[in-house]
Amino acid sequence: MNNKLAGFIPGIEKGKQAAYKKQIEALANNRELKFFVEKGNNDAHLGDREELNATLTYCRTENAVFAVASVQGLTPRRWSSLQLLSDIADLGIAIEVADDPVIDKQSIVVLAYSAEIAREKILTRSKEAVQKIKDRLAKGEVHVSKSGRKIRKLGAATIAEVRELSDAGNEAKKRKADLFAQELWPTIEPMIARGMTKASIASQLNRLGFKTARGGRFYQSSVSGVLRRLGK
Helix, strand or coil: CCCEEEEEECCCCHHHHHHHHHHHHHHHCCCEEEEEECCCCCCCCHHHCHHHHHHHHHHHHHCCEEEECCCCCCCCCHHHHHHHHHHHHHCCCCEEECCCCCCCCCHHHHHHHHHHHHHHHHHHHHHHHHHHHHHHHHCCCCEECCCCCEECCCCCCCHHHHHHHHHHHHHHHHHHHHHHHHHHHHHHHHHHHCCCCHHHHHHHHHHCCCCCCCCCCCCHHHHHHHHHHHCC
8 A cells, every 4th residue: 555645636616625625635544644734726627737737746756645535626627637637647647536435547548448449339319309499490390499489590591591500610620630630640650650659658748748639638538530531
């Protein structure tokens, strides 16, 4: 068992921070414990979260455990919190979660992957639901919302306009994503040459302050998407 713990408390409301601190103190169980309390927001980009980066540096230099009270609160969304812990584990840092002792460096990878799949399924169902509404309206039918409001067209545009705008928007997004991948390739190529995994590349890009084409954090799936666009 590691003798040093780095207790990280994310940028949440002070009342919850106090509760989180007590949970981590109980988790430490007489082991050496150093707290890192975040004052900023927990939704900031990794490169802007100074206290989080300070915690990770301490863990690496002191071979300390990254200790948190809960997965909840590390970021605003559970799936992204799991991805964050997965990235930390990929750095070779041990992890302990007070309210879920089953989580460790091995299990977090599975949990993060499962959360990402669940998220993708939700997005897919949402897109399918919107498409069904569009199809019904295109046939001249009326869609009734949960509130009982009758919808004959989406927003102020007709269905034809929606499709036209959607097609144009998708094409513009594709061009933007392709350009982004091309610009990022010189940075990724040396990492691939060194045999780094996609998860490791994602972690390195985050540490370097890079953001995805949408302005978010990199994950293994993000790197896979970039490589697919490049045909790699």
